[in-house]
Amino acid sequence: MKELQDIVRAYDVAQQQGKQTALATVVHVAGSSYRRPGARMLVTEDGQLTGAISGGCLEGDALRKARLAMLQQKPLLVTYDTTDEDDATLGVGLGCNGIIQVLLEPLDTADAANPISFLKAFLGQRQAAVLVTLFSLERRTAAQPGTCLFIPESGEVKGACTDEELQKALLGDAEEVLLKQESLTKAYAATVGTLTGFVELLQPAVSLVVFGAGNDAVPLTQLASILGWQVTVVDGRANYARRERFPAAQRVLVAKPEEALAQLVPDQQTVCLLMTHNYNYDLAMLRQLLPLKLPYVGSLGPRKKLERMLRELKEEGAQVPEQALESVYGPTGLDIGAETPEEIALSIVAEIKAVLARKSGTFLRSKPGTIHPRAAQQVAAAREHTKYSGCSLSSL
Template sequence: MLDIVEGLKLCRDRKERAVLATILEVEGSAYRREGARCLISESGRIIGTLSGGCVEGDLFEHARAVMETGVSRTVRYDFRPEGDIFWGLGLGCNGALTIWLQSFDPIHHSEQAEQLVQDFQNRVSSMEAYTIGIVVESEDRIKLPVGTQIILNEADRDLHGFHRSSYRLKDTVIDGVSVKLFIEPVKPRPRLVIFGAGPDAVPLVRQAKALDWHVTVADHRKDYANRKNFPEVDELVITGRGDCSELPVGEETYVVVMTHNFELDRTLVQNMLPRPIPYLGVLGSRNRIERMLDEILLSGVELKEKCLKKLHSPVGLDIGAESPEEIALSILAEMVCRKNGRNGQSLKFRKEPLHERNKGIESVPVGA
């Protein structure tokens, strides 16, 4: 999402028209799901992807028409056997996409363009989940313009009949105007806090940033925790030795402890386990973490089972990682598994649809 925001800002600053393409509905199998976006600029630059390159070329021609007219529209691609023959793209896919092309014109409609930039900036900076309804069709474009984004509360969800976590198209009436809404849940960017600013934290920061995570590195050593070593990090926090009391962590915060100091790691683990975080990864061997937990118990601290479920040590998936880059990949892959409720198995063994959550994975209790 950050790349879309930066792309919108760039087009705004350059006074360049663009089209924001959003997948509204998917039937069958597809490369991306509802809510996926790409930005198509007047110069031909495409930021983001909807289909792995399958439709972007054709989509650009539709986008040019939207730029010229300033009128948003929907386009449908059907790649199921008969539909694929119709489109003549020969993709061999087995799904259909409904894509909405939204005009972005900072030249003739600067106010609407600025509002769109602000709406998406709010998404990437939000610390809390919320649900929005985007007007994709309107019976009265003057009173309720296409592209209007409405934050929906509990009463709205009851009124319009949708679940907080669901993407869907909904025909409804707002302020007396018949509209078609694209209901979209907005989740905060996942946050990663890394305790330990050693060299092996560098690839973990880099890979997490590539996935648009918000990343914080905390360490008591100023010579390690600095912008020279971590130019991409969102936040650098200088702490006392093992002190994390003032560092905010919550339900969207994934924590990795990798100070390489046993006493510091033990203190951090003891402080972090009761926090309402979904994931606590600790670098080191199984014997090392067992020794830590034994010492924590001996100190009189009770370790509840629901707290221990968030603990991952040795940290990461079993991919035979050896280099710092491979270890970082292993850790991040495990965090993504946890975030998405998956178990990390090879996809060739998966029986359920690829984009359906595993119902057998127990979610991490928060607020423990």
């Protein structure tokens, strides 16, 4: 999310300075790569880069190809094959073992349907959306349609395909992506031949609500801000909940427990932390948060504290469904041996990220298989296509 925010800001600056720009997007990966489909980088004509499409090994060449795309004013699909161990440029030296397709799109400021306008529309509202990017793996040197459709969860579809049947199929798949909350890559029959569509799910930024404005909340808000999360700090103490103490937060509210939620608009990307160090305040907030079925509610402090709060809520007759309890984490945070406020913040943010990504938070070296799911035959198919097209890094 932060990457998209940075790209949009950099685009606006470049536009004000009259610079040409291009957007590089990883649209397809077969095998291993540092970044996955959806990674983006903005390139200006004078070589400024915002975002990343790799760990730094592809950016230099992508810059040169982006300048070519700007010069020709047409999208360009570039293939990076890091599976060839005999290739001194792209083989063993990169430490990867995959084939990465990067689409380079020159950005026309006069075009209301350019990719940045879609990203701005997405960032301007807190709802999921789908972004559709079309490209041809079969005819890589042919004209590439590029980013063509933006479908918000609720609202007007932006952009269009010249092929009506293709657009109908894409809109249908966009609905499925929104329903399953998972991007897909699919081959489509079109009037110009077979096209590959990257039907990408865009999720709004995580909204982190921290109940508690103590000193230990400061590094937590700073770390969350680095990730691009939208941070709100709430506390009943006016001398603690002050803007100058939390410059990284979007909002700092002084509110009693019964007043707090009226000033918030929780959604399925909202996570909450109870860390006021005031038992009654935390209890009052937990009473209100449980019915909301948020994906994550963290309780700072010992397990006995959380157990006591839940017991009191049940004794007073509050309905505490098991589904809601599954989203309550106390003590909050991963077990990384955290001691200082900064370490505790790291532990908490890492746990929230793992929960939202539906991951266990274990050591990657203990994970069987690959980090990201993939099919071995996709690597072979992509490699054969690369050989057939006669293209390599040096020939583009």
